[in-house]
Amino acid sequence: MTASLPVAAALIGGIVVFGTLGDLTLSRTMKSVGQGKLQTWRDACALAWRTLGAAGFYLGVACMTGAFLSLLAALSVAPVSLVEPATSLSFVLNTLGAQFILKERVSRERWLGTLLVTGGAYLLFF
Amino acid sequence: MKLHPLVTVSVIVNSMGNILLTLAMKRLAPALEAHLAARDAAALLLTLATDATFLSGLALLIAFFLLFLTLLSKLDLSYVLPVTSLGYIVTALLGALLLGEQVSALRWLGIGAIAVGVYLVTRSAEAERAAAPAEAGL
Numbered sequence: 001m002t003a004s005l006p007v008a009a010a011l012i013g014g015i016v017v018f019g020t021l022g023d024l025t026l027s028r029t030m031k032s033v034g035q036g037k038l039q040t041w042r043d044a045c046a047l048a049w050r051t052l053g054a055a056g057f058y059l060g061v062a063c064m065t066g067a068f069l070s071l072l073a074a075l076s077v078a079p080v081s082l083v084e085p086a087t088s089l090s091f092v093l094n095t096l097g098a099q100f101i102l103k104e105r106v107s108r109e110r111w112l113g114t115l116l117v118t119g120g121a122y123l124l125f126f
Numbered sequence: 127m128k129l130h131p132l133v134t135v136s137v138i139v140n141s142m143g144n145i146l147l148t149l150a151m152k153r154l155a156p157a158l159e160a161h162l163a164a165r166d167a168a169a170l171l172l173t174l175a176t177d178a179t180f181l182s183g184l185a186l187l188i189a190f191f192l193l194f195l196t197l198l199s200k201l202d203l204s205y206v207l208p209v210t211s212l213g214y215i216v217t218a219l220l221g222a223l224l225l226g227e228q229v230s231a232l233r234w235l236g237i238g239a240i241a242v243g244v245y246l247v248t249r250s251a252e253a254e255r256a257a258a259p260a261e262a263g264l
Contacts, residue, residue, distance in 0.1 A: 123239065
């Protein structure tokens with residue numbers, strides 16, 4: 001490792017926070033432009049057109065880009081075995097955001113499933 | 127337990143994209159490193175832009191992003207995100223089969239945990255759908 005732990009931790013935080021903000025923004029945007037039927041190709045084109053006209057889409061993509069750049073930066077200063085497992089934290093942060101910001105109903109069963117996925121994703125990198 | 131058909135398609139598209147990109151980057155690594163050392167950005171981009179494996183991997187990952195957005199337009203983020211993590215399992219298995227990667231005992235444990243987690247999340251979505259059948263279909 002060539003960088004201090006605080007730098008690596010800040011970059012990993014950047015991956016998780018930017019990624020979560022991106023997912024939450026895209027989710028909210030797609031819900032608002034995705035009303036109505038989606039059965040034909042014409043519906044799909046109309047949905048794509050509405051998506052490209054929504055400011056939230058560009059904000060979400062910008063956040064995702066920020067997460068990707070943080071990932072590249074983190075990988076250049078810290079070992080993969082530290083960076084990749086830590087990104088599994090974004091499942092928890094996203095579900096918290098979905099529950100409290102997007103006001104989705106997240107049952108106890110769904111929380112348990114999400115925590116298992118988080119732990120599983122963490123273990124996958126070993 | 128029934129997975130949404132679009133979820134299944136996105137998981138497969140995502141994993142195939144990851145595998146193809148890994149194959150391409152591993153094969154191209156020596157050439158890319160040489161271009162990087164020579165600070166030749168044009169040659170680097172040309173190497174990537176003329177590689178069929180790299181381009182198909184990239185196309186599949188873009189397709190996955192579009193599918194992911196479509197899923198989010200109809201379904202909850204707290205459902206879509208854990209369920210698409212099935213891609214981790216498919217990628218790990220394909221990596222073992224196609225790229226000869228090792229699957230350690232800890233990794234098998236992780237695969238099992240993800241499978242059970244996705245099962246629970248899917249069951250919670252089914253319970254919700256049963257409670258509110260008026261939900262618009264995809």
